[in-house]
Amino acid sequence: MSNKDVLVFEIEQAKGKPRDVEHKKDYCPFCDTKSLTNIIDQSGDMIWLKNKFKTLRDTEQTIIIESHDHYGDISNYSVEKNQEVFNYIYECWNKMIQSKKYESVLMYKNFGPMSGGSLRHPHFQIIGLNKVDGYKHIEPENFTGMDVFNSKHINVNVSEKPIMGFVEFNVTINNPKYIDDLAEFTRVTVKYVLDDLYDGKFDSYNIFFYKVGRKIICKVEARYVVSPYFVGYRLSQRDGDDQVKGIAAVLLQRLKENAHSKEIELN
């Protein structure tokens, strides 16, 4: 394996990084917006800025603060607020991609103690990788699976070949102009993961974005302790077919009840 595959963590830079997930009473730098520096752009209460605590070599690490509300989350935003967030983060991500300054540009978010995140305040990360192709190990079959919902412009499925497992949902739109639908189907999926999946066992999730041609894929990953099969052998796990069928059926029900989208009305 060449060095081009590895992200190098620089410990010196990470020192002093606040971790309010562990120390709840700690000061939140994203609430204290007056003290923010290196702001790239701003829209309403959403702020795009360079990460003060840059920890990875040969990268440009940026953050988008989604809301002024410290306890905001995709699962509790209004339909409109959530669509606002998705439109804005897509715009920022696309700017970095179009700049052609990076080998690849990643966009993702952490939520909850099992997700790898260190700050509660809702934010996305957009990371430009100078030398690494962040999509190198991703294959088309990581985005296909058992269909939950399918229409002309949008597909929701449960991964049959998850990147890590156990449960990964893929929400795909075939053109960026349907970003409002991507936001809405993802919002209901995230709510389903936190409220319903395995009777509410999950308090953490990740969202990862991928761009494949004109398609935009949003992968919602329910997070739990990482399986040793994956850690030691890179073997991903998924639930059995009956289990996945049950999950798909309940999520479809939630989408029909809660998703504000013409796509769902037409189906």
Ligand SMILES: [Zn+2]
């Ligand atoms: Zn905060």
